[in-house]
Amino acid sequence: MVQSLENGSNTLNDTSGIVYNTQQLNLWYGNHHALKDINLQIKENEVTAIIGPSGCGKSTYIKTLNRMVELVPTVKTSGKILYRERNIFDNDYGVEELRTKVGMVFQKPNPFPKSIYDNIAYGPRIHGIKNKKILDQIVEKSLRGAAIWDEVKDRLNTNAYSLSGGQQQRICIARCLAIEPDVILMDEPTSALDPISTLKVEELIQELKADYSIIIVTHNMQQAARISDKTAFFLSGEVVEFDQTDVIFSTPEDKRTEDYISGRFG
Amino acid sequence: MAQKQVSDQPSVQELIAKSNSKKQKQMVEKLIPTILFLIASISVLTTIGIVLTLIVETIIFFKEVPVFSFLFGTEWYPFANKEPAFGILPLIAGTLKVTVIAVIVAVPFGIGSAIFLSEYASDTTRRIIKPILEVLAGIPTIVYGFFALTFVTPLLQQFIPDLKIFNALSPGIVVGIMILPMIASLSEDAMSSVPSSIREGALAMGSTKLEVALKVVVPAALSGIIASIVLAISRAIGETMIVSLAGGSTPKFDFDVTGSIQTMTAYIVQVSSGDAGYGTTIYYSIYSVGFTLFLFTLVMNLIAHAISKKYREEY
Numbered sequence: 001m002v003q004s005l006e007n008g009s010n011t012l013n014d015t016s017g018i019v020y021n022t023q024q025l026n027l028w029y030g031n032h033h034a035l036k037d038i039n040l041q042i043k044e045n046e047v048t049a050i051i052g053p054s055g056c057g058k059s060t061y062i063k064t065l066n067r068m069v070e071l072v073p074t075v076k077t078s079g080k081i082l083y084r085e086r087n088i089f090d091n092d093y094g095v096e097e098l099r100t101k102v103g104m105v106f107q108k109p110n111p112f113p114k115s116i117y118d119n120i121a122y123g124p125r126i127h128g129i130k131n132k133k134i135l136d137q138i139v140e141k142s143l144r145g146a147a148i149w150d151e152v153k154d155r156l157n158t159n160a161y162s163l164s165g166g167q168q169q170r171i172c173i174a175r176c177l178a179i180e181p182d183v184i185l186m187d188e189p190t191s192a193l194d195p196i197s198t199l200k201v202e203e204l205i206q207e208l209k210a211d212y213s214i215i216i217v218t219h220n221m222q223q224a225a226r227i228s229d230k231t232a233f234f235l236s237g238e239v240v241e242f243d244q245t246d247v248i249f250s251t252p253e254d255k256r257t258e259d260y261i262s263g264r265f266g
Numbered sequence: 267m268a269q270k271q272v273s274d275q276p277s278v279q280e281l282i283a284k285s286n287s288k289k290q291k292q293m294v295e296k297l298i299p300t301i302l303f304l305i306a307s308i309s310v311l312t313t314i315g316i317v318l319t320l321i322v323e324t325i326i327f328f329k330e331v332p333v334f335s336f337l338f339g340t341e342w343y344p345f346a347n348k349e350p351a352f353g354i355l356p357l358i359a360g361t362l363k364v365t366v367i368a369v370i371v372a373v374p375f376g377i378g379s380a381i382f383l384s385e386y387a388s389d390t391t392r393r394i395i396k397p398i399l400e401v402l403a404g405i406p407t408i409v410y411g412f413f414a415l416t417f418v419t420p421l422l423q424q425f426i427p428d429l430k431i432f433n434a435l436s437p438g439i440v441v442g443i444m445i446l447p448m449i450a451s452l453s454e455d456a457m458s459s460v461p462s463s464i465r466e467g468a469l470a471m472g473s474t475k476l477e478v479a480l481k482v483v484v485p486a487a488l489s490g491i492i493a494s495i496v497l498a499i500s501r502a503i504g505e506t507m508i509v510s511l512a513g514g515s516t517p518k519f520d521f522d523v524t525g526s527i528q529t530m531t532a533y534i535v536q537v538s539s540g541d542a543g544y545g546t547t548i549y550y551s552i553y554s555v556g557f558t559l560f561l562f563t564l565v566m567n568l569i570a571h572a573i574s575k576k577y578r579e580e581y
Contacts, residue, residue: 054533068470100472126481128415172467179471223453226321 011205019183019213020065025079026212027057027064034060036099036237038079042230044213046214047205049228049245051221053260058232062185065104065215067095081242088184091215100127102175109168111175116143116152119160119171124180138178146174147204166197173204184208186216190223202227221261225249233257320560323553328534330547336554342488342528344537344548352551354558356553360434360527367438368445368502373495374440376449377484380491383450384457385479396451403447409564411511414440419512432514432526440512441505443496452497456490457483479483489574496570506531512568530555 007093009252014238022044027035027163042048051057065081067088080087087096091216109120120139143149148170152163158170170188176184186205190198196201205214205227218224225245232242233254240258252258276284328336331352339353419436422428432517435469460483467547469475470484485489514526515536528536534552542548 024459066470068466071466071469096472096474097471098472106463106467106470108463110461110467112464112467112482122468122481125474126471126477175467175471 013049017044018042019084020215021080021082021085023080023082024063025061025081026077027060027069028062028076030074034237035064038239039237040232040242041162042213042215044210045211047209047214047216047227049224049231050217051224051231051260052221052234052240054219054253058189058234058238061234062086062187062215062217065185066099066104068099068104070095076256090225100179101181102183102185103179103181104185104187104242105169105172105189107178108192109165109172109220110172111163111168113159113161116160116163118154118242119175121179122173140176142178143171145177145208146170147207148174164197166200167194169193169201172202173208177224181212183213186214188217188251189217191219198223221249228259232258239243301561312382317560320553320557323550324557326539327547327550327554330550338504340519341390342533344542344551350370350547350553352547353519354530354555356519357518357530357533359521360509360517360556361503361559362515362525362529363434363521363523364438364441364505364529365499365502366503367435368442369495369499371439371442372446372449372498372502376446376494376498377453377491379446379450380453380457381479381484383454385475385483396454399451402440403444403451407444407505407507408511410440410444411508414508414512424453426524428523430514430526432512432516434525434527437508438506438523441502444505444508445501447489448498448501449494452494453491454486456487456494459490460486469555475497492574493570496566500566503562503566504559506535510535517546530559534559 020040022038022040022042025038026033026037050235052058055160055263060069064077064127065083065088068200069075077089079178083098083102086093086251090200110190112122114122117139120142121135124135124138129138140149140153143152151167152171160168163171173184173189190201195200202223205216209229210215214229215225216224231245231248233240233248233252233256236254241252243253249261252261303356308533336352336354338355340353340355341352342356343351344350383395387395413435415431418440419429419431422439424435426435464482464486465478468478473482509527509529510532513529513532515528515532516526517528517533518525533555537548537552
């Protein structure tokens with residue numbers, strides 16, 4: 001599988017413009033070996049989709065990229081993840097610093113039980129931005145960026161939980177944009193949404209690509225095919241294949257990838 | 267289907283039709299609401315009865331003592347032979363001194379413990395500490411009273427030489443210790459029930475643990491936290507044994523916490539334990555004091571309700 005990675009398109013060997021360079025990453029939950037020798041290079045301003053059946057480690061991997069996986073107390077890791085050429089597991093690399101650069105959108109919308117305004121202003125505020133005028137601008141810009149400004153501009157002071165699930169998820173994306181991260185990690189961001197909301201979020205991801213590097217875990221293969229530039233197929237904690245999305249979905253090299261995307265299992 | 271025909275046994279549906287257990291259950295089902303209603307009305311009726319008794323006896327008291335001099339009088343000398351004075355302010359002052367001190371002690375420590383238990387402690391630590399806190403809440407108040415009188419007061423006298431043997435400070439602190447577990451435990455419940463997905467959202471934005479606790483979890487759990495504080499204040503206002511033992515019996519309308527005081531509850535104890543005969547003004551005065559106490563806790567609960575409604579962060 002490492003071969004397929006290296007034999008892939010030439011752009012993969014070019015180290016410039018790489019946000020995440022994962023080298024020989026292994027991860028264990030207690031005795032369970034959840035990620036095995038992962039090697040992946042993720043480029044900036046691209047949408048990278050991670051697909052695979054349940055329990056293949058795709059969510060674990062994306063949560064490792066901002067070290068949220070360490071909330072599980074039994075987690076052990078080995079190997080390296082270089083974010084902008086710096087190993088995120090280094091002792092002097094604070095998780096807060098990393099997570100300020102790498103935002104995350106979760107599977108279930110999880111806005112704070114606060115007003116819409118306070119949800120978006122939360123990030124800038126904890127990172128020291130107090131000026132009301134600047135905050136107002138950030139809130140508007142972020143909500144526009146998440147394509148929800150028009151829907152909520154007249155009720156910024158209402159509780160975010162009064163919104164629909166799809167709107168809440170876009171609030172979460174706006175909250176993430178508010179600190180203008182470098183990378184946005186999305187862990188099945190549309191799995192709890194209805195088809196119309198899903199479409200809106202997908203369109204949004206396409207727009208965000210210009211300014212952000214996006215890594216998205218998805219259960220939905222059509223979604224991966226629609227929105228991503230590159231796709232990684234995970235199976236039992238290993239990367240089976242990683243290539244341009246159109247290659248993965250038309251002429252995959254590995255038989256298992258073909259079986260999965262043609263719906264023979266998973 | 268095939269099995270049914272082969273077997274001699276009647277089908278399950280036939281067995282169900284034969285059995286009349288459902289009919290009996292329906293009878294019970296019909297009776298249950300009535301029975302439960304009766305049980306519920308007992309507690310409601312008891313409460314109404316208590317309030318009515320308080321009101322009736324208080325009205326008799328007010329026939330002898332004008333309402334105005336009761337509410338605004340700054341002197342409380344019920345046992346004076348010549349001119350007894352029934353101004354409740356000194357008793358309220360005593361109660362408030364103890365309550366305020368208790369709150370100053372209990373709120374920061376209680377909420378601090380709750381934040382520690384909910385956000386920082388490991389599961390094992392929490393499993394050990396929470397039951398201990400709850401045991402602390404179960405200690406009889408007479409024990410706390412003795413603790414205040416024979417340990418805390420002498421200890422405080424080391425630092426404050428002017429402190430009288432009966433004072434407001436020592437019982438105030440000890441009442442604070444008594445209500446602390448209540449605030450800690452109930453606030454911890456409120457914080458633990460904040461969904462962890464919300465914490466993760468905050469952590470993923472680069473929040474520190476403390477920021478998550480103070481800016482996300484505490485606001486989200488605020489209504490529960492306020493409810494715990496108000497419940498604790500109500501208990502502090504109604505606390506009797508500790509203040510009777512360590513507070514003294516000198517009602518004074520001032521802000522001094524080093525001298526002897528008397529709280530509303532301690533006065534009721536003093537009179538009830540035999541200092542006044544039935545039908546005297548003093549006898550009726552305990553009802554008026556009791557009624558005032560009742561109003562205090564009622565108002566506290568209403569305030570709590572209003573505040574928690576206003577600050578509720580729904581999730």
